[in-house]
Amino acid sequence: MSDGPAGGARPGDMRPLPAVAGERPPKPRPAPVPEPEAVEYWKAAHDGRLVIQRCDDCGQHQLYPRARCLRCGGPVSWVEASGRAVVYSYTVIRQNYARPFRDWIPYVVALVDLAEGPRVMTNIVGCDPEAVSVGMAVRARFEPVSDDAGIALFEPA
């Protein structure tokens, strides 16, 4: 198992990298420019909450945010999700030239199915990449990436 890059990051721990004197500053995680219909979604993640859309008519949940319910066309409202999910599929990324991700190799990219239904792309953190499996129960944790946006990461439940 790799000792990780300078700065002490461990596998499965995709935290912002510390600056190292004499080297160019670490690149932060990319941050979104929130689209108007998604401001609340990104802000909630910044504040440590996962919100998803729920159809006012049929009750179907969805992400990412859309103007209407994808199932029945009804109007949608934001509701808070439980943050519980299971891994639908995952991969351990072992080659990515883009910073900051290349400094975190190997790391896990996964699709997880929220308990409420929607599927989201994420990283599984807080465990060894080799410990991740399809069907594994995970829960959301959050990381701010700008003043008005955060992202949901998932860790073993």
Added chain:
Amino acid sequence: MSTPARRRAVIAGVATSDYPHLPDFSEHAVHAQAAERALADAGLNWADVDGLATTGFFPMYATGVAEYLGLHPTYYDETNAGGASFEVLVEHAADAIEAGVAEVVLVTYGSVQLSQMGRRLGTGGGGGGGAMAPGPAIYDALWGNTLVGNYALAARRHMHEYGTTAEQLASVAVTMRRHAADNPMAQYRDPITVDDVLSSRLVADPLHKLDCCVISDGGAACVVTSAERAADLASTPVYVLGGAHATSHHLNLSAAADLTVSPAAQSGPLAFERAGITADDVDVAQLYDSFTITVVLTVEDLGFCAKGEGGPFVEEGGLAVGGKLPTNTDGGGLSACHPGMRGMFLIVEAVRQLRGHAGANQVPDASIAVAHGTGGMLSTGATLVLGREAP
């Protein structure tokens, strides 16, 4: 409304450019070389061309290629479905020929991505372009996924649901390399084994380096015209029997309902119905092989085996010349040439097979061929059925 026999669409000429490394070519010069050769193969001239179909990575692309080639087409099309684009463009061109709105449509592709970008395409970004991802693509773009990683997610899920093994995936690459050995232009021709694939480095589990297509320069072209026009030409025409295309999502893999099913499950049955064939009628296939998993999904979704049986199908030699479904007889994108959007190469090799011009990997008496393109992140699928005989 049935098409009169004289208006039936045919492919009258095909060619590739030189490949896989063209450091002295511009992208447009690759188009020109492939187009000139395809016209010569058809026995037509630039002045005969009244339609142009091509696509690339900026808007009004076909217009730009027309300008470079000195063409003033009254039919043009640049539908972009990623790697599936050229099956869609030929389907559209065939419709235009049969509708009588074009007489000779040149379909071209050109790329110098190896010379311009090197080999970082598959693993160079935050996934869909990081924070620069367009529109809703942002929702999958912030977690350091790569192009290879997207296909790896599909492969992992297929393994989970159906017990598909890394060895089975690897066997796709082994068969493609065997076919490439007989293609003098192929980028890689030395034989490989399943162990070679499994011992090549993991790029994104479970996909190894040799589960991934090569990165090349190159282009290809074909000429679509009517049976009536082709009758006057020295070349052997191949009939466009039917085509169809589908999409399940754009760049967000999270928006795909089921990662073990590709859009081929929609486009394949539609194209076969339009062509009046079944999977059993197909003699030879050219299936987009961006990654080994792409081929496993495609043989299942087009109905060459049941869902979940793609692993055993490829492991038992189903893709080899002499197997159930001889596939990618030029060595495919996994070994011969993958210049970004490979779809045009699939059509060229399909036509060569139906003409009996496929060299050492010729499938005896091939009369029905399928070319199937897959684009984006398993986002698009387009199926084209070609035949030696008139429908």
